Amino acid sequence: MSTILYDLNDGVATITLNRPDKYNAFNDTMIGEVKNAIKSADRDDAVRAVVITGAGKGFCAGQDLGDVDERSNITFMDHLRDKYNPMILAMNRLEKPIIAAINGAAAGAGVSLALAADIRVMSTKASLIFASFAAIGLVPDNGVSYYLPRIVGSAKALELFMLADRNHRISAEQALNLNLVSYIAEPEAFDETVKEVASRLASLPTRALGLTKRMVNVAWENSLEEQLDIEAQLQEAASRTADHHEGIQAFLDKREPQFTGK
Numbered sequence: 491m492s493t494i495l496y497d498l499n500d501g502v503a504t505i506t507l508n509r510p511d512k513y514n515a516f517n518d519t520m521i522g523e524v525k526n527a528i529k530s531a532d533r534d535d536a537v538r539a540v541v542i543t544g545a546g547k548g549f550c551a552g553q554d555l556g557d558v559d560e561r562s563n564i565t566f567m568d569h570l571r572d573k574y575n576p577m578i579l580a581m582n583r584l585e586k587p588i589i590a591a592i593n594g595a596a597a598g599a600g601v602s603l604a605l606a607a608d609i610r611v612m613s614t615k616a617s618l619i620f621a622s623f624a625a626i627g628l629v630p631d632n633g634v635s636y637y638l639p640r641i642v643g644s645a646k647a648l649e650l651f652m653l654a655d656r657n658h659r660i661s662a663e664q665a666l667n668l669n670l671v672s673y674i675a676e677p678e679a680f681d682e683t684v685k686e687v688a689s690r691l692a693s694l695p696t697r698a699l700g701l702t703k704r705m706v707n708v709a710w711e712n713s714l715e716e717q718l719d720i721e722a723q724l725q726e727a728a729s730r731t732a733d734h735h736e737g738i739q740a741f742l743d744k745r746e747p748q749f750t751g752k
């Protein structure tokens with residue numbers, strides 16, 4: 491049985507982690523299915539934005555801790571390299587916006603998954619837990635040691651990782667103040683808020699957004715000179731899209747643009 495649900499509606503592909511009795515914790519099947527869903531969203535021109543969310547009350551509780559013994563024949567290093575890392579890289583390389591719709595608690599690899607998305611919307615009943623790794627004697631993984639310091643700075647990232655109390659939960663209000671999420675919503679308004687953000691992203695010039703993601707992804711490693719050159723190259727690519735021409739024409743016609751993602 492599949493561990494995720496995949497649904498495509500009006501340009502928005504929604505991947506729902508679907509192991510609610512396990513708080514949507516990752517087993518090997520779910521890691522592979524999320525990665526494959528991201529890759530099929532990449533191949534499908536009808537997809538112009540992706541939402542990742544969780545079924546039931548949680549977003550994702552990270553690695554299924556009941557599953558670890560069953561994997562005793564594989565090292566943690568190989569497990570990360572062969573299973574999890576390709577999923578996080580697929581998200582980073584997808585040149586379409588990814589929204590993490592954080593409906594409930596996100597812990598361990600679950601909070602890593604949320605930070606690997608491009609935009610986060612969080613329910614006020616959800617929480618982010620960065621201390622789960624240290625709480626079981628592990629280090630952060632799944633890219634959270636890459637993304638978290640870039641969002642909140644190294645000092646805050648270390649504070650969040652090192653407060654090794656698994657009950658140390660970052661609330662939606664705190665997450666918003668730390669720039670960890672872009673929108674928060676009361677549970678009753680959560681689905682509608684996610685829908686609005688996803689629909690808006692799906693109506694924008696998809697190629698330009700994808701190239702913007704590529705540009706921002708490399709910005710941290712580049713000098714100004716290198717980044718200026720990347721901007722020049724990607725601007726050239728964007729200028730050749732139909733959506734660029736539509737954007738110019740709509741401005742001249744004094745109407746709203748109708749972008750097609752091409």
Ligand code: LHQ
Binds near residue numbers: 558596
């Ligand atoms: C779970 C889990 C779970 C199984 C809740 N597994 N069942 C690690 C190892 C190897 C390689 C790769 O990378 C990693 C990275 C990691 O992800 S390490 C971190 C692993 N995750 C955690 O340590 C989180 C553990 N869970 C929690 O701290 C809490 O459950 C959270 C904060 C997520 C939710 O708390 P509550 O809202 O109080 O719910 P709960 O604790 O009652 O959980 C609900 C159910 O979900 C419960 O099952 P039950 O049958 O009693 O209803 C939990 O056992 C189950 N569950 N997390 N990771």
